[in-house]
Amino acid sequence: MKISVLMPTYNDAKYIQRSIKTVMDQTYENWELIIVNDGSTDETETTIRSINDERIKYHYQENKGQLNALLNASSFFDGDIVLLFHSDDELANVNVFTNIVETFNRNPIIDGVYADYIIIDKDGNQSGVITKPNMIDEDEIIRKVFYHKGDNLIGDTFIVKREIFEQFILPNYIYDNTIYYVDYQNFRILNLLKIDPYYKYRVFSENYIHSEIGKFEVANGCFRTIYKLLSNHFETGPLFVFSNLFLFKVFRKLKLYKYSKISKGKSIHKELALKIYSLWEKELESKGYPEVTIKQNKKILHSIESIGQYDKALYIYEEDINSIKSLFYGKDTREFYKSYISNTIHKIYKDILETDYDHIIVKNVEHKKIIENILHFYSLFYEVKVERA
Structure with missing residues (x-):
């Protein structure tokens, strides 16, 4: 079972080497990392090209935003499991991919997995945990999304089967910038299973989400x-x-x-x-x-x-x-x-x-x-x- 990691990046030269290293350190070796550089103006490209691993595929595009970078990346992967990995974040440990593959093998009917986020600061120090629901009750999560006015209650760092990526991630998350796990016509959700924390989410003042354009994108x-x-x-x-x-x-x-x-x-x-x-x-x-x-x-x-x-x-x-x-x-x-x-x-x-x-x-x-x-x-x-x- 092959894991395809999709990594859009923009001006993250300061963090991306560490992010890539957490992928390369994985004990599970059947993976590919698709990096799309969204028109960075810093040393991002130089940093990526300095890393020698044939499983890393690098592409450049003019600046069009993260979702367009993801759309670009979706043209190049060939894995069975697809996940989103932001270029300023880190994987939690060296066994993340092993645990993901074992979870899918033990639970063949699930569509994807999710987890709590480990919060780190700009220096990589752990500062807390963002908790997510332990179980996803279909009716409750739809109501919760509505009462939270469209907030993504699980997060956007999806880990899903390839067919789920094509059926839900592409039309919902990438093209429409909406929550990926909701079937909007039937008020249903994907069959997602919670796993142990696998993701270190970097929170700092320069986060894109704090800018005016970031706020507009989130609200939209x-x-x-x-x-x-x-x-x-x-x-x-x-x-x-x-x-x-x-x-x-x-x-x-x-x-x-x-x-x-x-x-x-x-x-x-x-x-x-x-x-x-x-x-x-x-x-x-x-x-x-x-x-x-x-x-x-x-x-x-x-x-x-x-x-x-x-x-x-x-x-x-x-x-x-x-x-x-x-x-x-x-x-x-x-x-x-x-x-x-x-x-x-x-x-x-x-x-x-x-x-x-x-x-x-x-x-x-x-x-x-x-x-x-x-x-x-x-x-x-x-x-x-x-x-x-």
Whole structure:
């Protein structure tokens, strides 16, 4: 059984040699390490090329973000088990791969494994543990994801079978920047088994997640996670829990969501959608999220309020659609942010986010699909109608 380690990296020359060494030190030797350098400007490439091991495959791409680097890496692996390994983190010990393979062999029906994270600082000193649920109850984890507003409660460092990578990791995590282990149409989750801690997660002030663009990327993915549930007619309650932020936090802190019910309705639960995104709005400014994130959340709320209304159309013209060179997906969040901040974003993306309308009109079905992709990126619920001939 071969393990494929996917390692996207960007300006991690300070840590990547140590990260790679923890892979090379593994007692289990049937592995490959696919490293995609996402346009680093430091000594990352020199450091990687100084390491001589034929199991390490190195590729370079222009800076497009971690998820695009992962997509690139997915073209080159041929293992039976696939895992994500960040280039500033470490494996916990030399037996990690052995334990992973033995776990899959003993439990052939599982889709993947997960574990608690060992926290280390910038110098590699252990400073604590991030604990994860000991067992994953299918109904409870879906409710918990919703009540935690799209947070990934297990973490993104997946370890899954190859077929699960293709079926879930690629469409959910890489393309859409959403939680990988959720089946959003059926409100089900993957069959994951918890193992002993295998991963040392480095936490320090320079973490990408603390930057404005990092905050935007996280929020954009969380918005879309909830959007995908609601778009598939997710329902839960009681609704009074969402009445104010204090009550919501108490309910969540006491884990009372365990006793709530989930079901699938026949349409979007408009009141539930309004309440959850309204609670989000109250937190974004206080936590210092960038202006575009706050603007996106307000637009999501407006799109929910506009469901079933047809008073003010936004016309998207053929020449504008034909001038779109490429669409943004969840994997392109960093590129979108840079384009938006620099005011080089395409007119359609700007109009959809910033103009006043309650539905959108296009010329044909092909154009409708393009606009629906853009709405999906923004997590907007506006209806797109095809203009009558």
